[in-house]
């Protein structure tokens with residue numbers, strides 16, 4: 001174990017990197033919700049952080065981000081958007097080209113990984129194959145010279161925490177992927193880290209197991225109150241687990257918000273399109289007034305929506321709306337904020353039917369109907385309909 005890596009549990013590929021401890025309250029103290037009271041305290045600050053690997057292209061551009069103590073924050077974004085780079089800078093395995101990172105107020109820029117009190121879990125659990133589960137979990141404590149009795153107690157608690165208490169004597173090869181990831185998690189938590197960083201930790205698991213582990217991780221986070229920073233490109237994973245999500249694109253946070261706000265009030269077209277399902281209507285802004293505006297489409301029809309960017313009359317714009325926020329009405333029925341459309345197809349999705357529609361201006365959109373929706377039997381390809389949308393649910397962007 002290189003000396004510069006002692007202090008962090010860093011699990012990546014077939015490597016496990018480890019480090020020294022910093023004195024902190026034990027897990028049990030954290031567990032009783034003591035952290036909840038301190039929830040709005042800032043634990044981590046990124047101020048004006050930039051990163052380039054080649055001296056030319058900034059893969060992280062001017063990042064300002066506060067991570068609150070005890071929160072579950074997810075960095076979400078497409079491949080190459082800079083999420084892992086941010087995590088690596090926080091862990092100390094990459095250094096910022098500019099700006100400052102603080103942990104508990106302490107400037108981290110020059111602090112090596114082993115002096116940061118951070119646990120990490122990666123996609124490849126990377127347990128030591130020649131050690132039993134118990135020995136793997138004990139390893140961070142051994143490095144920290146924790147005495148044998150305390151070590152045994154902490155290992156038992158950490159394994160019980162991830163419901164793996166009865167597997168202490170097994171070797172990693174005798175465990176399933178999900179079980180190995182639980183052990184990796186126990187190992188990252190056993191030394192009571194201040195912060196736990198996870199980079200796509202469930203990426204190698206099948207869908208069913210991944211979804212079960214998502215619930216377990218969220219539950220564990222709530223019980224422990226430790227701050228989790230989680231990287232994923234899977235938006236449903238981010239929505240399921242996080243308190244807040246930072247959406248990355250091209251090294252910039254496009255929006256940082258609680259999950260419901262992110263979904264209901266996206267700040268821009270990218271966020272509206274990246275999180276959840278989305279429909280887009282193209283038009284020109286008319287009569288902007290007190291936060292709303294009318295989006296006039298090429299065929300003359302129009303919809304009222306939220307003027308998110310405060311666009312002036314005549315500005316080209318795109319209206320975005322979630323499919324579940326569109327009411328499908330029979331053509332001619334009174335719509336408060338409606339537009340004419342024609343059904344192009346009905347696709348069965350098991351738990352709902354996706355009704356695809358074409359608008360006269362050439363835009364396409366879809367609506368989701370539950371299988372017992374009374375309107376469904378009357379619909380088929382070619383049926384003329386009206387799409388009715390509450391103005392607050394149509395977000396008009398530049």
Ligand SMILES: Nc1ncnc2c1ncn2[C@@H]1O[C@H](COP(=O)(O)OP(=O)(O)OP(=O)(O)O)[C@@H](O)[C@H]1O
Pocket residue numbers: 053054059077078079080081082083084085086233
């Ligand atoms: N060690 C490195 N050397 C050079 N370029 C790098 C290095 N690590 C990452 N990059 C580049 O930096 C950019 C951001 O990469 P990063 O891994 O942070 O993105 P990401 O959002 O985590 O992507 P993914 O979800 O695919 O892991 C990418 O263009 C990537 O090619």
